[in-house]
Amino acid sequence: MTPDLICPAGSLPALKTAIDHGADAVYAGFKNATNARNFAGLNFDDKALASGIDYAHRRGRQVLVAINTFPQPGRSGAWRQAVDAAAELGVDAVILADVGLMAYAREQHPELRLHLSVQGSASNYEAVNFCRREFGIRRVVLPRVLTLAQVAHLIANTEVEVEVFGFGSLCVMNEGRCWLSSFATGESPNTVGACSPAKYVRWEKRLAQAGEAPGEHMEARLNGILIDRFAPRESAGYPTLCKGRFAVRGDIYYALEEPTSLNVLEVLPELLAIGVAAIKVEGRQRSPAYVAQVTRTLRAALDRARRGNYQVEAAWQADLAKVSEGRQATLGAYSRPWR
Known part of the structure; x- marks a missing residue:
């Protein structure tokens, strides 16, 4: 069985693009704090989501x-309303992290398909089976x-379908357990819906200092x-603490995580062989x-x-390299040759 290809839809044009280029399903979110990619100018209101669902369903896609954020005290009704809205609009599944919200969805919408979000941090089959x-x-x-062997072990011990990331930004944390952004801003990405919330981000230009290349430099805070x-002229990605460069023992480099993209092309046959149900694209x-x-490439x-x-085409790698973070790719945790 070939895994489903699950692609990101941060907007209606992105949704249509994913469907037109071969996605089996797209994942999207509402324009509010229930969504872990709650950026200004992105995401869906009810009307746009209804249009996207219609576009996908007419083409046999999902x-x-x-x-996938966690409801906040005194405001939990907004998360329940999001589940209700998704069900009423006819989505094919909701991706949830909070167990209270899962209980609500199961009780109020028993026919609604539930997926456990990566933000739920389930990294073993006991958690999944619970x-x-x-x-x-x-x-x-x-x-x-998780390594490939660990993914295979989990699949062998659960009846739940398993979806893994296949391309896109990596996360140095076990998702759902990040404290870096909340340490810096007082607002957790697991609750407010974004790593490095935009209201705290500042870009500041300055002239070169002694020993630096001439020209206008940029600082991200x-x-x-x-x-x-x-x-x-150096490419600048969206600033997050985990991918920042810091002075450590006299050197300035990526102290926690170097910008690089996960790319599973090399191990795709192994993922199929162990029974992965879906490959997910971040972004x-x-x-x-x-x-x-x-x-298109995946x-x-x-x-x-x-x-x-199966053989990896050089053109595939070249095409993905054009959109890789830091122009680099890795197999991430899937391959740990030192073990």
Whole structure:
């Protein structure tokens, strides 16, 4: 069985692009704090989501809605309303992290398919099977911290479908357990819906100092904390603490995580062999052009793997390199050759 290709839809144009380029399903979110990619200018209101669902369903594809932050005291009604809205709009599944919200969804919408979000931090089959037994989840999205052998072990011990990340930004944490942004800003990405909330981000230009390349330099700060400095014409990604460059013992480098993209093309046959049900592309904050490039490439690779005689095409790697974070790619935790 070929895994489903699940692609990001941060906007209606991105949703249509993913469908047009071969996604089996897209995942999207509402324009509010129930969504872990709650960036200004992105995401869906009810009207746009209804249009996207219609577009996907007419082409035999699915729409999954991520309600993957954790309800806040005194405001939990907004999360329940999001579940209700998703069900009423006819989504194919909701992706939830909070167990209370799973219980609500199962009670109020028993026919609604539930997926356990990566933000739920389920990295072993006991946690997955608990959520299946108590809340009826049908699929789990695994954190990006497991080896292939660990993923295979989990699949062998659960009836829940397993979805893994196949391309996009990595996370140094076991998702759902990040404290870095909340340490810097007082607002957790697991609750407010964004790593490095935009209201705390500042870009400041300055002239070169002694010993620096001439020209205008850029500094990125999060709540006043200097995260990175960029030389003239140096590509600058969205600033997050985990991917910042810091002075450590006299050197300035990426102290926690170097910008790089997960890319599973090399191990795609192994993922199929162990029974992965879906391959997920990260990047709801990225452009429709990114969505088109990655979806088209992974669609071709999955189709080749399904037919057998799989071989990674140089053109595939070149195409993905154009949209990789830091222009680099890695197998991440899937391959740990020192073990």
